[in-house]
Amino acid sequence: MTRTRNAAEEPNTEARAPRYRLRLFVAGDEPNSAKARSVLARVCESHLRGRYELEVVDVFEDYQAAIDSHVLMVPTLIVEEPPPTRIVVGSFRDVDVLVDALGLPVAEDLS
Amino acid sequence: MGMGEEKLQSERVQSVPLEKARTFIPGLDDILEGGLPRGRTTILHGASGSGKTLLGLEFVYRGALNGEAGIFVSCEESIEQLRQNAATLGWDLPAQERANQLFLLDGRIRPDTLASGDFSVKGLLAIVSGKRREMSAKRIAIDALEVMLRLFDTPRQVRSEMHALNDWLQEAGMTSILTVRPPSRFSSPFEDFFDSMGDCVIRLDARVSEQVTTRRLRVTKYRGSGTGRNEYPYVIGEGGFRAAPISTVGLRHKPLAEKISSGIARLDEILGGGFRRGACILLAGLPGTGKTILASTFAAEMCSRGEAVLYLGFEESEAAVAGNVRSAGVDLSPHLASGRLKFLTNFPEAMGAEEHFMRALDQIDAVRPRHVIVDAISACPRMGGKRSAFEYLMRLLNACKERGITVLFVNQLSGADDYLEISGNEISSMVDTAVFLDYESSAGETNRVLQVLKSRGSKHSNQKREYVIRDSGFEILDAYRGEGEVLTGTLRQRQEERDRLEARRLAFEVEAKELELKRLRLALEQALEAIGQPGDRTVGAGSAGGVHPGQGDVDAAGGGGAGPGRERP
Numbered sequence: 001m002t003r004t005r006n007a008a009e010e011p012n013t014e015a016r017a018p019r020y021r022l023r024l025f026v027a028g029d030e031p032n033s034a035k036a037r038s039v040l041a042r043v044c045e046s047h048l049r050g051r052y053e054l055e056v057v058d059v060f061e062d063y064q065a066a067i068d069s070h071v072l073m074v075p076t077l078i079v080e081e082p083p084p085t086r087i088v089v090g091s092f093r094d095v096d097v098l099v100d101a102l103g104l105p106v107a108e109d110l111s
Numbered sequence: 112m113g114m115g116e117e118k119l120q121s122e123r124v125q126s127v128p129l130e131k132a133r134t135f136i137p138g139l140d141d142i143l144e145g146g147l148p149r150g151r152t153t154i155l156h157g158a159s160g161s162g163k164t165l166l167g168l169e170f171v172y173r174g175a176l177n178g179e180a181g182i183f184v185s186c187e188e189s190i191e192q193l194r195q196n197a198a199t200l201g202w203d204l205p206a207q208e209r210a211n212q213l214f215l216l217d218g219r220i221r222p223d224t225l226a227s228g229d230f231s232v233k234g235l236l237a238i239v240s241g242k243r244r245e246m247s248a249k250r251i252a253i254d255a256l257e258v259m260l261r262l263f264d265t266p267r268q269v270r271s272e273m274h275a276l277n278d279w280l281q282e283a284g285m286t287s288i289l290t291v292r293p294p295s296r297f298s299s300p301f302e303d304f305f306d307s308m309g310d311c312v313i314r315l316d317a318r319v320s321e322q323v324t325t326r327r328l329r330v331t332k333y334r335g336s337g338t339g340r341n342e343y344p345y346v347i348g349e350g351g352f353r354a355a356p357i358s359t360v361g362l363r364h365k366p367l368a369e370k371i372s373s374g375i376a377r378l379d380e381i382l383g384g385g386f387r388r389g390a391c392i393l394l395a396g397l398p399g400t401g402k403t404i405l406a407s408t409f410a411a412e413m414c415s416r417g418e419a420v421l422y423l424g425f426e427e428s429e430a431a432v433a434g435n436v437r438s439a440g441v442d443l444s445p446h447l448a449s450g451r452l453k454f455l456t457n458f459p460e461a462m463g464a465e466e467h468f469m470r471a472l473d474q475i476d477a478v479r480p481r482h483v484i485v486d487a488i489s490a491c492p493r494m495g496g497k498r499s500a501f502e503y504l505m506r507l508l509n510a511c512k513e514r515g516i517t518v519l520f521v522n523q524l525s526g527a528d529d530y531l532e533i534s535g536n537e538i539s540s541m542v543d544t545a546v547f548l549d550y551e552s553s554a555g556e557t558n559r560v561l562q563v564l565k566s567r568g569s570k571h572s573n574q575k576r577e578y579v580i581r582d583s584g585f586e587i588l589d590a591y592r593g594e595g596e597v598l599t600g601t602l603r604q605r606q607e608e609r610d611r612l613e614a615r616r617l618a619f620e621v622e623a624k625e626l627e628l629k630r631l632r633l634a635l636e637q638a639l640e641a642i643g644q645p646g647d648r649t650v651g652a653g654s655a656g657g658v659h660p661g662q663g664d665v666d667a668a669g670g671g672g673a674g675p676g677r678e679r680p
Contacts, residue, residue, distance in 0.1 A: 025234060027231075027233040027234070027237065030231075030233070031229075032228070032229045032230055032231065035228070035229075036228070059233065059234050059237035059238070060233075060237045060240070060241075063237045063238045063240070063241030063242070064241070066234050066237055066238050067216065067238050067242075070217055070218070070219065070221070071234040072218055072220070072232060072234040072235040072238070072259065073220075073230045073231065073232060073233075073234050073235075073262065074230060074231055074232075074233040074234045074237075075230060076230070076234065086223070086225070087221055087223070087224045087225065088224070088225045088226070088227060089224060089225070089226050089227075089230045089262065090226050090227040090228035090229060090230045091227070091228030091229045091230065092227050092228050093227055093228030093229065094227040094228065095227075097225050097226075097227035098227060100225075101225055
């Protein structure tokens with residue numbers, strides 16, 4: 001976590017704070033996908049408000065996107081920006097894993 | 112998923128005959144009696160290096176070539192690697208991809224992938240489902256499934272995902288191969304689980320024994336179909352995977368046909384008219400007794416009659432054999448020039464028994480010989496052990512018998528007692544005619560003697576005949592005169608002599624009793640000591656366990672020491 005703290009936390013970097021481009025692959029509204037969407041939405045709103053783009057891809061509607069991104073598991077989150085690319089699969093039961101993947105400080109109130 | 116489990120655990124009712132999807136892989140469809148179960152799942156087990164990736168890919172590729180589009184999911188190798196490997200086998204994957212007959216999916220999970228909470232293989236299902244519609248795909252292979260499953264934490268998750276996948280594949284009517292490497296992290300419960308999921312289970316096994324790789328394929332389960340559970344050899348070579356089916360012994364064998372000359376008139380007389388076409392002839396003897404000359408005489412005789420002969424040599428080159436027998440009056444050169452006589456010479460150690468067999472089979476199909484000579488079967492254990500040798504010879508013999516080809520096995524014995532090993536070997540029951548060449552001490556000199564121990568379907572003489580090898584060829588003298596002369600005149604020696612003759616005959620009739628053999632061994636030891644032959648050290652060694660009646664030849668070959676449950680801890 002210390003690894004990413006500087007970029008996210010330093011006060012004077014607010015303007016230069018990284019913008020996030022996220023793609024979440026889901027399968028309709030099956031439970032794992034629904035859970036992942038809601039957890040991700042909460043984390044983004046509380047940490048990344050105003051500086052993220054989230055694209056939700058339903059693999060059954062756009063399987064080509066799944067092929068292109070090698071998404072075999074659902075749900076899968078791909079953090080495309082900022083680099084390096086990070087991939088998290090699952091319903092984010094352990095939010096810390098997600099928060100860490102986004103390079104954010106772990107907070108108590110998120111779970 | 113719970114429903115899936117119940118469904119899978121109960122045997123499906125096969126109300127209609129099982130439809131099969133041909134693999135189009137040489138030999139495999141014969142083993143599978145038509146192909147893989149259509150619309151069902153086949154589990155393919157194999158360690159790395161066994162060729163399971165290749166088999167899965169070939170199934171899809173050959174399907175594509177034959178109008179059944181297919182999907183290959185690679186969980187381990189990159190698509191580019193696959194294309195390159197395939198290219199070395201002469202497969203043009205890109206052409207099939209362009210034709211939308213083949214789709215290669217990179218199913219590798221990035222190693223830095225993090226997991227949190229629950230997930231499923233629905234991404235894979237969505238892709239396969241979409242592609243299936245798009246291409247009208249009928250077959251699929253998922254390679255190294257266990258790699259993908261590593262992402263799941265608990266066995267329960269693995270099971271439930273596997274059921275979801277399998278149920279979906281079957282509902283979609285896909286003929287599927289799921290390849291799995293034997294347990295590393297996923298231990299035997301998973302192996303059983305995978306097996307329970309497949310309607311057909313195939314195991315590939317690549318073993319290194321005596322520095323030669325032997326590859327075997329076994330069908331350990333085939334729901335609704337009665338494939339044999341033998342082990343079948345396979346090779347991976349030019350063109351890809353190739354398996355060698357064997358027929359049930361005798362089932363498709365051609366009957367023995369008319370008599371054909373051995374090339375030596377007097378031997379024909381002793382044999383009761385000659386060899387039988389399509390027979391298995393065993394020609395055994397100590398070094399220097401002229402086995403190769405006798406075999407070559409037969410080859411030359413057949414070639415002169417316009418019949419093609421294939422000579423499988425393991426010791427000497429074509430030129431060396433031709434040169435050696437020429438000095439004994441057998442000229443092979445016109446037959447080599449005409450192409451009627453064809454040599455295939457390879458050192459036994461050069462490759463595994465399977466490859467030896469495949470190469471021989473290739474030559475048999477190319478040359479279409481009426482007769483095959485194997486010189487010598489005693490070299491075959493160097494292909495990777497006695498069992499490999501035995502299987503090689505049985506398969507070769509089967510292949511020839513099915514084609515009505517005469518087979519002449521030359522067997523070089525290291526000691527006079529070795530023929531007992533042959534009789535203990537299951538091959539003896541397949542031998543139609545056995546000719547034994549030996550040295551005999553008589554009247555103070557050592558002579559060569561020939562004896563026909565067996566000649567199925569002919570009235571033959573058991574009498575020993577002395578022969579000489581002149582520069583005009585192999586010449587059998589008048590009936591053996593040794594008995595009753597000065598040095599063999601004592602009653603005891605005559606009795607020993609009769610014992611030897613009788614025991615030899617019995618050995619080939621498979622009913623040799625242990626006591627008699629012990630007595631025979633003793634007699635032989637004494638006889639050999641008397642004539643001071645080299646090789647007497649081997650007398651009695653290794654043959655005690657070798658005297659078993661030769662029954663159930665190929666079953667013994669396939670099942671011996673490798674029962675279906677062997678791999679499980």
